[in-house]
Amino acid sequence: MNSERKISSAVINRLPRYYRYLGDLLESDITRISSKELSTKMNITASQIRQDLNNFGGFGQQGYGYNVEYLYNEIKKILGLDRVYNLIVVGGGNIGQALVNYTNFEKRGFVITAVFDVNPRLIGMTIRGVEVYDVDKMEEFVKNNKVDVAILTLPRSQASKVANDLASWGVKGMWNFSHVDLAMPDDVIVENVHLTDSLMTLLYKINEVEMEENANNEN
Amino acid sequence: MNSERKISSAVINRLPRYYRYLGDLLESDITRISSKELSTKMNITASQIRQDLNNFGGFGQQGYGYNVEYLYNEIKKILGLDRVYNLIVVGGGNIGQALVNYTNFEKRGFVITAVFDVNPRLIGMTIRGVEVYDVDKMEEFVKNNKVDVAILTLPRSQASKVANDLASWGVKGMWNFSHVDLAMPDDVIVENVHLTDSLMTLLYKINEVEMEENANNEN
Numbered sequence: 195m196n197s198e199r200k201i202s203s204a205v206i207n208r209l210p211r212y213y214r215y216l217g218d219l220l221e222s223d224i225t226r227i228s229s230k231e232l233s234t235k236m237n238i239t240a241s242q243i244r245q246d247l248n249n250f251g252g253f254g255q256q257g258y259g260y261n262v263e264y265l266y267n268e269i270k271k272i273l274g275l276d277r278v279y280n281l282i283v284v285g286g287g288n289i290g291q292a293l294v295n296y297t298n299f300e301k302r303g304f305v306i307t308a309v310f311d312v313n314p315r316l317i318g319m320t321i322r323g324v325e326v327y328d329v330d331k332m333e334e335f336v337k338n339n340k341v342d343v344a345i346l347t348l349p350r351s352q353a354s355k356v357a358n359d360l361a362s363w364g365v366k367g368m369w370n371f372s373h374v375d376l377a378m379p380d381d382v383i384v385e386n387v388h389l390t391d392s393l394m395t396l397l398y399k400i401n402e403v404e405m406e407e408n409a410n411n412e413n
Numbered sequence: 414m415n416s417e418r419k420i421s422s423a424v425i426n427r428l429p430r431y432y433r434y435l436g437d438l439l440e441s442d443i444t445r446i447s448s449k450e451l452s453t454k455m456n457i458t459a460s461q462i463r464q465d466l467n468n469f470g471g472f473g474q475q476g477y478g479y480n481v482e483y484l485y486n487e488i489k490k491i492l493g494l495d496r497v498y499n500l501i502v503v504g505g506g507n508i509g510q511a512l513v514n515y516t517n518f519e520k521r522g523f524v525i526t527a528v529f530d531v532n533p534r535l536i537g538m539t540i541r542g543v544e545v546y547d548v549d550k551m552e553e554f555v556k557n558n559k560v561d562v563a564i565l566t567l568p569r570s571q572a573s574k575v576a577n578d579l580a581s582w583g584v585k586g587m588w589n590f591s592h593v594d595l596a597m598p599d600d601v602i603v604e605n606v607h608l609t610d611s612l613m614t615l616l617y618k619i620n621e622v623e624m625e626e627n628a629n630n631e632n
Contacts, residue, residue: 206617210610214592237594273613274620292511296608304612343615367619369612373433375456381622385615387606389515391429393523393588394492396562396604398425400586401493403600 205246209269211236212246216266228259278303280340281369284356285348286311286319286326289371289389293345294321306345308335329356336363343367350374357384424465428488430455431465435485447478497522499559500588503575504567505530505538505545508590508608512564513540525564527554548575555582562586569593576603 233240283290286309309326353372368384452459502509528545572591
């Protein structure tokens with residue numbers, strides 16, 4: 195990441211999409227692409243693409259298009275993805291296990307190094323090579339190994355205490371799947387994935403549309 | 414749901430939290446609670462709670478507090494959760510299976526009735542009693558069974574086509590875990606859970622904080 199670049203948050207929010215599409219092109223051994231082709235694939239205008247990518251010095255060349263690998267790597271650096279991140283999973287239940295089994299993370303440099311749980315049936319198991327440890331070993335592990343992000347997939351009754359402990363041991367990022375709102379120090383970032391809330395919002399909106407349709411039919 | 418009520422979206426967004434906390438109280442056999450006690454639990458002011466809940470006619474009684482069960486059921490109705498929703502999972506991989514195994518959904522009336530996949534090793538299996546069908550059977554299933562929401566946890570190369578098919582068969586809600594942006598008709602609601610984007614955002618913010626701290630240390 196280059197602190198001298200001033201990039202708007204709207205552009206930043208689009209970068210993961212560019213990164214994703216460019217990664218796909220790389221995997222398909224496509225080495226260059228025009229803004230027009232990329233536009234068709236991504237369903238945004240070619241002019242928007244040129245404008246976005248000009249923010250980083252305009253890597254496109256007239257008559258050649260974009261060098262896919264170069265652009266991919268530049269966006270990777272801007273997003274801070276040009277390094278490996280170490281993650282731990284706290285809570286080895288369904289969602290925790292699914293995330294460990296999600297091989298896409300590793301491809302992106304997100305490496306899950308350990309899982310912690312209280313369940314004796316899980317402790318000592320390995321999930322795709324990642325060991326499940328007793329949660330009592332977590333302090334020692336965090337203090338002796340770099341942990342960038344803790345993925346919290348544990349019951350909400352325990353999530354706040356565990357997050358506080360992790361923050362006090364120096365973990366700066368909490369990816370919170372536990373259904374609880376965490377109060378953390380300013381220098382600790384929390385990103386929430388509240389699945390049940392997301393589903394409730396979806397259902398509420400479906401009902402809203404249905405109600406409007408019924409009201410329109412009555413008029 | 415009562416279409417005569419005009420409730421601000423800020424209040425609506427807080428309702429799943431009230432619903433969650435009141436559900437916990439019910440499970441602990443707590444029948445009434447004062448706005449002050451609820452305030453302490455939920456970490457929002459008692460006056461905010463009274464204001465929010467007054468939107469629905471102010472169920473609290475001076476000297477008694479709130480009737481937990483009544484309030485729980487009222488919020489349930491407002492959120493449209495006073496009925497059962499039928500969901501199907503399309504894509505029986507890690508995340509799909511984790512969602513089927515997530516027993517909390519059923520408690521809330523979100524019932525997963527079928528899983529669809531292309532993988533012959535999965536087809537015919539049951540996950541916690543829910544059968545995995547060949548994706549070829551999906552059209553017939555959707556046309557013969559009420560399906561409120563399709564949970565899309567399939568590779569993004571297939572997600573758009575499948576979502577279009579489902580919409581054309583009458584499914585009005587897509588809970589989209591596939592890493593792709595779906596273009597749907599106006600009366601179909603999409604709620605995205607893009608896990609990788611969420612993690613990238615978290616990492617970007619962690620780096621931002623780190624950069625600021627480094628810059629401050631240099632000054």
